[in-house]
Amino acid sequence: MEKVGSSGLTPVDRVLDGLRGFGAHYTEFTRGFAAHLGLYSTDAAALVEILYAEDNGAPLSPARLSERISLSSGATTALLNRLERAGHIVRSREQPDRRIVTLRSSPEIQGPGREYFGPLAEHMGALLQKYSPAEVARFEEFLGDLQVTMDAVLAEQRE
Numbered sequence: 802m803e804k805v806g807s808s809g810l811t812p813v814d815r816v817l818d819g820l821r822g823f824g825a826h827y828t829e830f831t832r833g834f835a836a837h838l839g840l841y842s843t844d845a846a847a848l849v850e851i852l853y854a855e856d857n858g859a860p861l862s863p864a865r866l867s868e869r870i871s872l873s874s875g876a877t878t879a880l881l882n883r884l885e886r887a888g889h890i891v892r893s894r895e896q897p898d899r900r901i902v903t904l905r906s907s908p909e910i911q912g913p914g915r916e917y918f919g920p921l922a923e924h925m926g927a928l929l930q931k932y933s934p935a936e937v938a939r940f941e942e943f944l945g946d947l948q949v950t951m952d953a954v955l956a957e958q959r960e
Contacts, residue, residue, distance in 0.1 A: 820947075834917050838910075840887075846870055847880055848889055851904050852914050861904045863892075 810818065835845030850869045854861045861869070867877040881904070884890045889910040895903045906914065929937055 830918070830921060834914075837917055838889075838913065840889075841883075843870065843872070844880055844883055847877075848884060848906070848910065848914075849918075851890060852906050852911070854904075855906055863902055863904065866904060 831846050831849055832842050834840075834849065835842045838845060838848075840848070847866060847870050850866055851861055854865075863877055863881060864874070866881075867874055870877070872880065881890065881892065885892065888907055891905050891907055892902050893905060894901065929940075932940070
């Protein structure tokens, strides 16, 4: 049985509460980015997903973006049209199958994106420096397991 702390929460409860808090803060950063750029919050969330995927070497297709931000394909198309008109993204056909569209950030948005999220990335990097490589590896394992679990629950809910 887990020991309940003075807050009345178990360690698992406190971890889950911390994850919810992180999610809320990240959403707040995305809303701030939207305001900074004069975008709808959903458009900014999509732009952040596009930038993040591109930074990780796995640019998104419109269908994958639609899944990531939980919008219908029609709503995603309208959103992408707005971002493209604003000069924030470009759509390209980079795959051997020319029907597949790849979403890329425009050079004009990369600077503002790094400027806005750069301090957060720097602070998060500094925070992780406090932990040993073994601890960071455990965090990485936990977050990977968390992602798989959440993906599975979301898939179940879609069915």
